[in-house]
Amino acid sequence: MCSAIRHEYAFADYDLDLLSIKAKTTFGLYGSSYSLRQHQDNTLFKGLGSFPVSADPIYVARPTFTNGVQPYFHQQQLDQTNWIIGEDISFNDQWSLLAGASLANIKATNFNTNGTVSSYFDKTRVTPTASLIYKPRPWLTAYGTYIQALENGGTASTSFSSLPVTNASQALSPTTSEQVEVGAKANVSQILLTAALFQIDKTNTFYKANGGSYTFTNDGRQLHRGLEMTATGKLLDDLTVTGGFTLLDAKITQTNTLYLLGQPPVGSAKNMGKLYVEYRQPFVPGLTLTGGFNYVGPQVGNAFAPTNVRAIERLPSYVTGDIGLRYETRIFDTETIWRVDVTNIANTSYWQQTEMLGAPRTVAFSATAKF
Secondary structure, three states, X not given: OEXXXXXXXXXXEEEEEEOOEEEEEEEXXXXXXXXXXXXXXXXOEEOOOOOOOOOOEEEOOOOEEOOOOOOEEEEEEEEEEEEEEEEEEEOOOOEEEEEEEEEEEEEEEEEOOOOOEEEEEEEEEXXXXXXXXXXXXXXXXXXXXXXXXXEOOOEOOOEEOOEEEOOOOOEOOOEEEEEEEEEEEEEEOOEEEEEEEEEEEEEEEEEEEOOOOEEEEEEEEEEEXXXXXXXXXXXXXXXXXXXXXXXXXXXXXXXXXXXXXXOOOOOOEOEEEEEEEEEEOOOOOOEEEEEEEEEEOOEEEEEEOHHHOOEEEEEOOEEEEEEEEEEEEEEOOEEEEEEEEEEOOOOOOOEEEOOEEOOOOEEEEEEEEEO
């Protein structure tokens, strides 16, 4: 699988002061174009096999795969455009409001291996956002946020759990999600602490078992409730640390597939964590060492009900580590930054989701010049 992504954006601001009220209006456009090329042999995975009839969780082994021999084909063209208008209103030193709306459009075209169109969607929707912000102290901020978004519906693979998919390579219709969040931010001794409670209501998308095949479908709604906490700051003058964790309780709240009702949705993990460190070492001026890790707990791979006994596929937890360095210098009086980053340094094999391998060890080089 390989892909190409293009982004475009343009924004303009207008400031207005009226007595003690200060307002900034933002107009803009941002969009993206995503092109996906997929291998014709999409059954490169082995080791999943068939699942036993059991009400207990089924733990999937770590992934192995073989090299395919079929050529690639253009599987999907996805274009997203958002026209936005937003208001940033400061009533006084303590209270402010961010409010806006987006005219969102998603066009998704999917293709069969022979180049014919398998599905096409063109959907537009107005999506509002609003955040009320309160600062009782200069170092403390509390907020409440509501966000609505138009999201891509996803694309069916050609096979799932070693069985064919009836709507292979077809895209589902774009869907709408809603998020409510309340939280607080505090600056304490050069450390930014954040805590947030959130709730996300979104469409339930999964592979529905038919008995010998699967169908990729939207069926009902999912509700994700969670707590996220982070800390970012300098432990020493040259040492910056960012860390955090997320606890998640996710359930399927509406569905016509009754054995899924009240159960965790596909792709959900109850806990996740991360740690990132930057050390600006004193021996070589301009050189910064970076590193960190990401942890994802066991995820729900898929759920199905052979002979009316519900079984759950569990994907194992995984930890990936990253290292890198950044060197800042001047070349011909131009500020230049060189970067080397290695992700998944241990080359850990893991399932990012069912039948989708996580990225292997990757080395990236980049340079940035500021004119």
